[in-house]
Amino acid sequence: MPVNSAADLVNSDRKRVLFGAAYYAEYQPYERLTADLDLMAQAGFSVIRVGESVWSTWEPEDGHFALDWLQPVLDEAHARDISVIIGTPTYAVPPWLRHKYPETTAHRRPGLPIPYGGRQDVDFTHPAFRYLAERVIRKIVRRYTGHPAVIGWQVDNEPGIELLHNPAVFQGFVDHLRTAYRDVDTLNDRWGLTYWSHRISDWSQLWTPDGNTTPSYDLAWRRYQARLTTEFIGWQAEIVRELAVPGQFVTTCMDMGRKALDEVALGQRLDVTATNIYFPMQEGLRHPSPVETPAAGRPWWLPWSGAWGLYLKADLSYGIRREPFLVTETHAQSIGESHVNYPAYDGQWRQAVWAMVARGAAAIEYWHWHTLHFGMETYWGGVLGHSLEPGRCYDELSRTGEELRQAGGVLAGLEPEAEVAILYSLESKWALEFQPPIAAGTGGDPDRRAYDRVVATLHRGLFDAGLQAAVLSPEQLGTDAEALAARWPVLVVPALYVASDELLQLLERYAHHGGHLLLTFRSGYADEDARPRPQVMPGILREAVGAHYLEYSNLAEPVPVRGLDGHATAWADALVPDTATPLAWYEHKHVGRWPAVVTNEHGAGRVTYTGTLPDAAMARDLARWVAETTLPDDPWSTTPACVTVTGARAADGRRLRFVSNWSWETASARLPVPVMDLLSGEALDAGSELSLGPWDVRVLIERTTEQAESARNTESAKNTANSDRQEKIR
Structure with a gap:
């Protein structure tokens, strides 16, 4: 039987957090297996991840397998008491597969196959690909499942990168809609297809998503794509479980926030959560955070700087299954691009490890052991640089590895504390990517990261106020509002744009039973199909909020507020208090007639509503006020x-x-x-x-x-x- 959780993993005979790196002996420029494993053992490394990126090494030609090359790596690791996680190689396909089975190529747009040369370029729903993938998976697992070094399996890697537009995938989507909506009239009504003459009279008339402008369509498409990813990874997990020996776990490495990924749903198909946690170093880890600039130690795809961003990623990781998780990738030195080189200051590697452990990490693995001498990621720095000589990074990780060994079983099954819960709604994120409410910067372009920007702002405010946060999905709230209020005295709900009536009613009852509900703009605005509710907002929550609004405005520039420190940015609801008490007001000739934040006693609890996106100072001051109002000293x-x-x-x-x-x-x-x-x-x-x-x-x-x-x-x-x-x- 597989393990049940990361707590089971760390409660093994080792009694400590696993510490190590991805290791690719097959990538080394010369034979150095013994030297590498000796250095790992001396650094206190206890785990390596291997094999996930080299299908063409496992199967050089169609049906011709080379499986023995990994044996020396596992033997050498086991001799040094280093455990091994083996990855199935299905996310990067070999050239022969593309050449012989071109029908398996993924399409980013209908009729536009992804050119070969990268990764994640396959239609993983295609029967031919499934046959080939299952064949190589079974070969690898059968060959190595009995090796004493192997403790677990990583199926695939970073799933959900692409939205598949292959014809069969689209037809599967149409079939899914037929089941979900039953008839075209229901679909027409639920999606509002009267608009722009989009009503269909037959399922065959549904257009492909590349030309879609309907929000409800887009939300359904994103749900379906995430469902495909969950099914694919779950399918692999079941194959591995069939062959794995008792005690070995099955996971995948999630890069959180991918386009076709529902982390919580996928997590239920695995034995343990495993995620990537990358973050800015150098000044990008300062707290309080410096002014955000591209020079703050981060590549373009890391949107935030500051220690709080590291904690946010860890809190999101723990929240997937609400239990300890594995960090299957974090960075040792530089991240990614050749022009982004910000290795840690002395002490920051160690700080980051203990921060992740504090928030529930049961394993930490660096990507990767040695910096590559070829390929797309030549300048993604490993523990060893291109010289392959131990340096400052290796020395500090050696100290950290010894500390983790010394701490031992105290860290097994560690449960991070939190005074506040944050509700994270993936469907609201998808809907606000399609129709962002706010702009990115001053250029006026829509901010496709709007939802995560609101979440991050509030999480940062809590962190800057010295509060600890847990992340919950709507499915994890349960249905017992009284129990929810008893467990989480403060529940922060950022931009809950897509929500059922039942979810909003649960939030209202949560406050009524004594919880402090902190809502933001756009919460409760649309239903499950991303249709704005025909009600005075905040709709179902109006009585609990004690205020309403009939209009809203974007803010072209930050607006100072009084009553709280800082500024309002990006958005302003024209809040009219009914029973609520204003907590902060805009200082502006037009929007100054309305409060920026109101608070209202509701039953045994309280609802606080912010009609704007606070800046960092205002978010911190709001979090402090919430703590003073609700939480013990x-x-x-x-x-x-x-x-x-x-x-x-x-x-x-x-x-x-x-x-x-x-x-x-x-x-x-x-x-x-x-x-x-x-x-x-x-x-x-x-x-x-x-x-x-x-x-x-x-x-x-x-x-x-x-x-x-x-x-x-x-x-x-x-x-x-x-x-x-x-x-x-x-």
Whole structure:
């Protein structure tokens, strides 16, 4: 049987977080397997990922397999007590497959096949591809499942990159709609196809998505594409489970946010979540965050800078299954493009590892061990550079690997703490990609990342206010509003554009039963088909919000607000309070007639509504107000601005604190409770000053008053005994 969760993985005989890298002996410019594995063992590496990118090595020709080349890698790893995760190679197909089976090529647009030369360029729904994929998967798994080094399997890699427009995929979509809507009249009505004369009288008249302008169509298409990805990865997982030996897990490496990916749905088909977590380094890890610029240590595809962005990705990863997760890829040095070279400052590698562990990571693997000497990712820096000599990165990771080994079982099954939950709606994200409410920058182009921008702004505000957040999907809320309010005293709901009546009613009951609901603009606006509700907004939630609006406006420039620090940006609902109390007002000649934020008591709880997108300062101040209104005082909150404190619960109930200094300056924090330093064993009393160097992190275990008193008595007894011995000597 496979393992049930990442907690099972870390609760193995190792009793520690797995630490390692993707390793490709087949990519090395010369034979160095023994040297590489020796260096890994010396660095405290306990896991490697292998084999996922080389189908043409596994099967050089159609039906001719070469399976033995990986054996020495597994043998050498096992000899050093390094575990192995093997990847199935289905995401990058060999040239012979494209040449012999051109019908399996993926189409980005109808009739436009993706040219060969990259990856993820196959129609994975095609029967011919499925036959070939299953054949190579079964060959690999049968060959290596019994090897004692193998602890798990990664099926495919970073699924969901492409939206498939192949004819059979489109026909499958039409068949899916026939089942979902039953008849064309229902589809016409639900999608509003009267508009622009788009009503159909027969299913064969549905047009292909490349020319679509209907929001409901686009949302249904995105749902269907994500469903295809989930089915494909689930199909692979079942093949591997059939052959895997007891105790081996099955996962895939998710690059969160891909176009055809529903992370939560896919996570249910796997044994454990595994994700990529890439983030800016150097000044891009500073806290409080610097002004966002391209020079802040990030490539174009990483939209945010600041330590909070690292925590957001980790919180999203934990939220997929609400349990510990694997980081199957994070970066050792430079990320991606040859012109983006921002390796970490001293201490930042270690900081990032402990940040991910604090938020639930049960394994951390670097992509990758050595920097490649060829290919698209030649300048994606590995643990070793092109010289293949250990350097600053290797040295710091060696220290970190030893710390993880030393921490051992304390980290097994760690549960990150959170005072606040954030509702993440993938369907709202898709709908707001199609019809963004706000512009990107000052150029006026639509911001296709609008939804994630709202989510990120609020998560950053919570982080900057010293609060910890959990990420929930609508499916994870359950139906018991009273239990939801008891578990999560604050629920943040960013831009919930697509929502059923039932979901909105659950949110209303959540507040009625004592929860503090923090809503933003665009919440409750559209139904499950992305159709705006014909109601005065915020519609079903109007009474709970205690305010309504009949119009809204974009904000071309940030507008200062009074009542909270900072500025309103991008959007302004024209909020009219009914029973709500204004919390902040725009300072503007036109929109200044309306409040920017209102709050309203509702039943035993409260609803706070922000009709704008706050900037970082306003989001932080709003989060602080919510905390002061709803949450108990946090004794750890009085730290310097550059210091963050996050908490987690060990499996045995002990409370851990991860204290980080995200700056060049030495910092200190006064301890509110007695603690023990997990790594040094040093006991510190409440009121002691905890010293942190630049880009430093301390991992602490809280001690009870009784434990602290016992430690003091023991220390006093030792001192007395030493004094008596010294007296006798004299």
